[in-house]
Amino acid sequence: MATNITWHGNITHEERATLIKKNGITLWLTGLSASGKSTIACALETYLLQQGVQAYRLDGDNIRFGLNKDLGFSEKDRNENIRRISEVAKLFADSCTVALTSFISPYRKDRDAARKLHDDAKLPFIEVFVDAPLEVVEKRDPKGLYKKAREGIIKNFTGISDPYEAPLKPEIHLHTDKQTVEECVQVIVKYLQEKKFI
Template structure:
């Protein structure tokens, strides 16, 4: 635990919003591997940027090349992975950037902690459940991970030998086996417009 530290800041969030004329938020996409989280997040990020809204995608694989390269996939490491991402996403949101996080984030308590972190800072947190039957996810399996998990090559794989705790009350519930990527993006954009996060 760090001691003898003091938070330093000279520009408040309200002042940032006034200066930039933009609002930050965290769009938290959660779901099984191969559910379509990253695909939807990539499309949404591109769309927001084209509309002139600062957006940045934090992807489950990408952050393990740097920020979280010291973490494995045990429950403890998954908890720490999500804790770090929650803090980074909150900083982006505070900086009037829309953070798009695409992480399996299988445990409800970790997602609840991410939400509370944002709520305490009075920053928007939008949980998006990217839902798909596991049979469909396994059929997609673009990285071959389900196959390796079934063979016992990969341990602690969500949906196979580790649980996925589905969100009970997400702000947005997508079904990527029934909706196109464009329809998913439009659903999220409509929510952001209705909440006046984007104009």
């Protein structure tokens, strides 16, 4: 734990939001690998930017090329991965950006901690469960990861050798075995509009 540090405040989130006339939120997309999280986040990011809404996507794989390149896939590393992303997403939301996170984030306690971090900062946190049955995502398997996990090549693989704890009460529940990417984006957009986030 760092010592001899002092928080330097300046403009509050409310002041920033008033000045730039934008709201900041975090949309937390969670689900199994190949459920469609990143695909939906990419399409949503494009849509929001086209509408003049400042948005930025934090993607599970992309983050591991930089910020989290020192982390593996043990439970401890996954916890730290999500802790760091929670903090980064909070900063984006505080800057009045729509932060789109697409992470498997398999453990409920980690997602609950991300929510609490936002709640404590009075920033909206919207959990989006990108739901698809295991048999569907295994058939998709665009990266060949499920095949490798079944063969024992990849250890600690969510849905096969590691658990996935589905959200109990997500704000948005998508079913990507039944809905297209465009339909999923519109479900999210409708929710954001109804809640006056955009």
